[in-house]
Amino acid sequence: MDTEIDGAQALVKTLEDLGVEYIFGYSGGAAIPIFDALVTATDKIQLIMSRHEQGAAHMADGYARATGKPGVVLVTSGPGAGNTITGLMTAHMDSVPIIVLSGQQIRPMLGKDAFQEADIFNMTMPVTKHSYLVMETNDIPRITREAFHIASTGRQGPVLIDLPKDVTSGAFDGSFDEPMRLGGYKQLLPPTKEDITPILEALKVAKQPVILAGHGALLSGAAKNLRQLAEELDIPVTTTLLGKGVFQKLTILASV
C-alpha cells in the first residue's frame, strides 16, 4: 500500500470486504479511531447510531435474524461495552450471529483501573461464542475474519472483539490475507447414509410420531426439506417458539 493506514482503517476495510453494509453503534473516546475510519476508509458502510448501546446490540441481533447476515455493533470501552452484555446474552441464548467491536483503553493502561476501562473480555465470557482482545495492530484483519467465521458457522453465536485505542490508531503494515488460525475450531463432518438409516428406521416403525422443529431447523435453512420429509412420511410437525414459521402453513397435513 502506498498510503499509510492505521489499524482502524484496516478494520473497516476488512469489514467492507466481508460484505458489511451497516454498523449499529454509539461512539466514545476509546472507539474514536474506528469511528474516524468510518469516515476516511469506506463509503459503503453506513453507521446507524443508536441512543443506547443496548439498543445497538439488539438492532444488530434483529438485523441478523431477519437477513441471515451477522449484525455488527460498534461501541466504546467501559460502560459502552458493558451496556452490550444483555444484547450479547440475548443473541447467545438464541444462537444469533452478531459481532461486537468494543473500543478499549490503551494497552499500557490495562489493569490500572483506567478511565472507562472494563475487562469486557472476561465480563462477556459466558455469553459469547468466542472473544478476542487484539494486542497487535497487524492482527486486525485476520482476527476480524476469524470472528465472522466463528459467528456464522456451526452453531452460530455472538463474538466480541476488544480493540485497545493504541492498537487501532497504530500504523498498520501487515497483510490483509493472513490465513485464519482456527485449528481448534472443528466443524462437524457431513452426515452419511449410515448415520441417517437408524433414524429413518425409527420413523418408519413409529405409529404416532411428531417432529419438533426448533430454531436450529430455521438457521440451517431446512424448511423445504423438512416439509418434504414430513409430507413423504405423513408426520405432523410442531415447533418451538423460535422454530415458528419454519414450517410454512400447510393444508395437507394436520400440522400442529
Place this chain on the structure above:
Amino acid sequence: MIGMHGTAYANKAIVDADLIFSIGSRFDDRIIGKASEFGKNAKILHLDIDVSEFGKMIKPDLKLAADADAALQIMVDLAEPQKRVEWNTKLDSYRKDFPLTYKTTGDLTMQQVISEVYKQTEGKAVVSTDVGQHQMWAAQFYKSDHGDNWLSSGGAGTMGFGFPAGIGAQVGRPEDTVVVFAGDGGFQMTMPELATAAINKLPIKIVVLDNKYLGMVRQWQEMFYENRESGVDLEGNPNFVTLAESYHGIKGFHVDRPEDVTSAVAQMLAYNDGPALLHAEVTKNENVFPMIPAGAPLEDMLTEPPHHKMDKPTGST
C-alpha cells in the same frame, strides 16, 4: 407451538406421541415442562449441530450431530412414502376440539389487536416482539408464514428487545413491512431508539400493547401467589402518542375500543413517511392460556383459569 404457552392440541400430540424427533430444538425447559415426564412413552430422536445439547435436558434414544438441512436432504432422498391416517385424524380432532380463542366482546384485548394486524398484513410482515404476555399471544395469533419473519427473544426473554430488533430488521429489509409488538413495560426499556427510527425515516410500525402492568408476572402472582400484586403495577406510563409525536417524523395512533381496531390498524399500516406508533390500551384482566406451570409435566396443562389453589412452581422460573 408446544410448551408452556403452546397450543393445547400440539401439547396433546406430544403427550400421545410414541416418537419425538427434535430437529434443531434444544429441549428448552419452557418447551418440555418437567424433564423426567417429557416424552416418557416416546422414543426420542435428536438432530442437532451442537453435541453439547445431547442429554443436557433429555437423554435421546438416537442422536445425530449434523447440520439439519444436510441430514434432512439425505433423509428426503432415502425415505419411502408412508401414510398415518389414524394418527393425523386424531390430531385433527384435537385441533378442532381445542382451538385458541379470545373474547371479542367487552374490553379491548391484545389478542384482538394482534389478530387484526395479522389479518391486514396477511401474515407477511416481519414481526418483532418484546417479552411477556403479548409475546405469547403474538406467537399464537400472528401466524408468520416465513421463518425469517419472526424475531423474538426466546432463550433470554429480554425485555426491551422488540423495538430495536425491529429497527435492525427494517434496516436490513427496507422493502418489507416490519411490525413490532411491545408491551408498555418492555417498550419503555428501549424507547429512546424512537430517535434512531425517526432520523433514519424507517417506516416501522410499533404496536404498544398497554395494559399498564407487567402482565406475565401479574399472571403468575394471580395464579400462584394468591393474587398478591407486587412490583408489577406500571403506573405513570406516558401518553405514548404524544411521546412518539414529540419526535419529528413519527405519527401516533390510539385505540381503546374493539370497534375501532380495524381502522386504527389500517391507519398505522398506511403511514410510511417514518415510524408509526399505535398505542393500544387493553384490559389488564387477561391471562395467557394454555399454560403449563413451570417445571410441571405437559399433562398438567391448563386450558382455562384453574378453580383450585395452585402450588408455586419449582421446576424452573
